[in-house]
Amino acid sequence: MDDPDLDAAYALKTPDDNRALYANWADSYDSSFADEADYRLPQIVAFVLADVMRGSGPVLDVGAGTGLVAQNIPDRDALEIDALDISPEMLAQSAKKGLYRAYIEADLTKPVDIPDEIYGAVVSAGTFTHGHVGPEAIDTLLRIAKPGAVFVLSINSEHFSAHGFEAKFAAIESEIAQLDFRILDIYGPSGPPEHQNDKAHIAVFRKRPV
Template sequence: MTEKAPDLDAAYALKTPEDNRRLYADWAQSYDDSFASDMDYRLPQLVALVLSEIFQGPGPVLDVGAGTGLVAQNMLMRGLLKIDALDISPEMLAVAGDKGLYRNLIEGDLTAKLDIPDETYGAIVSSGTFTHGHVGPQALDELLRIAQPGATFVLSINATHFEARGFADKFAALDSNIADLEHRIVDIYGAGADDAHKDDKAHIAVFTKR
């Protein structure tokens, strides 16, 4: 029997970091075409646009769950910034690295402590990482640790995941650590998405570290 190719349903069914590593090892080389292009995946572009709208620099910027580098591809000011990529999958990072978008490629698991010093980054962005089967709200503590005071955050969170996994409560608990929090509700996919996911939404959480 032929093994089923990686797809969005398989990604949503992930439960552990090792599940993530296995899926994206198989998906890395075809991800941009078999998913991002075929599904008209707009979220990385929207995250990049929000960052360009609000971030004054100088950085550096950490792209969390960078995957194949779709957020950095859409950063209009990428030539002016030092951008690092963080992902659990070395295979996805290798694809991103081949695009020449990043200063450093960092393999790391957001469900554990990252090998990154405190207060390293002036901005942290993420598209598609805070979603079904991936990373929950507890990872926000670690991202705040590695962010500089005043750092800009632009993080997408799947709308269904936002409600089910306690992100609203987590943001409330972080009130003394963050400022200027706003949530922008956006479509994850464009008109080319399949019927099962064409109406999927995400929160883009925008805030700064106090």
């Protein structure tokens, strides 16, 4: 079978679609997608996290995939980072890199078996996007975050508009503080021409009380 590609990923509809696509993509994701598409989001998200987290941990990487966020966090050896993903094949790739403390196979569109208030930082790149995860998952992430935890979540900007993220952030206004959005390119200049204008909102906020 040919490697899946970005357009196939954006066209997914269900968690089972995601499991099936990423099972086939895991082996070649870093080379056939991230390198070829000049995919910059994980590095951007990792750098923003390092800038705002001020040592708070442990960190949960949501939709960790092959580990590109953790790979790009400066001084990551000083941090405890857990990987959460629906795809065991993607988690297996990240495990080969030895970047994470724990590997959690879970579907974020459903309740997840993680205790309340255990993470000091929650980070995500490329998972709040077309055909993947919607705004409802933010409730779960708030539940498992400690008071004061920092969040750095990339949200594909078209997905943000189409799936009610603005309303979601308004609805959780009393639970979060210091909300800030940075809007950045997902792909660099050598990425796919038809995706050159794809942007992500990087949502940075803290869980109250800060």
